[in-house]
C-alpha cells in the first residue's frame with residue numbers, strides 16, 4: 581500500500597470508527613482552542629500594527645518569552661493561575677474564555693457532522709469571525725478585507741458542499757442556492773441598517789456602524805433563516821455587556837476620550853451626556869448604554885460604547901452550536 585493510500589485509510593478509520601467517537605470530539609475541541617489562541621494573537625498584533633511572527637509569544641508586560649507549556653490553550657492560563665509566571669501581571673481572562681469557547685463550538689459542530697466536509701468548511705469561517713469580533717472589541721472597527729474574506733469563505737464552503745452533495749445540482753439550481761444565501765444575508769444587513777439608522781437618529785450620533793451591517797451580510801449568508809435568532813441573541817448580549825461594563829472593552833476607552841474631548845471643547849453638559857430617554861433607547865438594541873448605574877470615580881456619569889461586532893459573532897456561534905446539537 582502506498583503512503584497516500586495508508587493515510588487515506590487511517591483518516592477513514594479516524595473519521596468513521598464508532599469506538600473513536602470521543603477521540604474525534606476531543607480532537608475537534610483541541611483544534612478549536614488552538615485556532616482560537618492563534619487567531620487571538622494574530623488579531624491583537626494586527627490591531628496594533630505589529631508583525632504576526634516576530635517576536636515569538638511573550639508576556640505583554642515583562643516581555644519574557646513563554647514556554648511551550650504556558651502556550652497550551654486554556655491549560656496554560658490555568659497552570660499559571662491567570663498571572664504571568666515571571667512578573668505576576670494578570671493575563672486577560674479573554675484568552676482562556678475564547679479558547680474554551682471556540683473549542684466547544686467546534687465540538688458541537690463535530691458531534692453533528694463528524695470530521696466531514698460539512699464540519700471542515702466551518703473552520704476558516706469561524707476563525708475569521710473570531711478575528712472580526714476581537715478586532716471590533718479592541719479597536720471598534722471591523723476591517724472590510726476580513727469581512728469580505730469571511731463572506732468568500734462562506735460562499736465557497738457552501739458551494740463545495742452542494743457540489744459534492746448527494747444530489748447533483750444544475751447550474752440553475754446552484755444560482756438559485758446562491759440567490760437564497762445572499763438574499764438572507766442581504767435581509768439581515770438591511771435589518772441592521774434600518775435598526776442602526778433609527779437608533780442613530782434617536783441617540784444623535786452613530787449607534788451602529790456600516791461594518792456591523794456588512795458583518796450581518798456574512799452571518800445571514802452563513803446561517804440563512806436562523807440569522808434572525810442570532811440577531812435577537814446578539815441584541816440581548818449587547819444589553820448584558822453594556823449593563824455589566826466588561827473590563828478591557830475598547831468602548832470604555834472611547835467613551836472616556838469622547839467625554840474628555842467634549843470637556844475640552846467646553847460643550848454644554850446636555851450635549852455631552854445623553855438624557856435618560858436616549859440612554860434607554862440606546863440600551864434597547866444598539867448595544868450602547870449609559871453606565872450611570874455604576875458610580876464613576878469623578879462622580880460624573882459616563883457613556884459606555886459597546887462594540888456590536890463581538891455580540892453579533894457570539895450570537896452567531898451560539899446559534900450554530902445550538903443548531904448542531906438539536907436532534
Ligand SMILES: [Zn+2]
Nearest residue numbers: 639642664667
Ligand atoms: Zn510577565
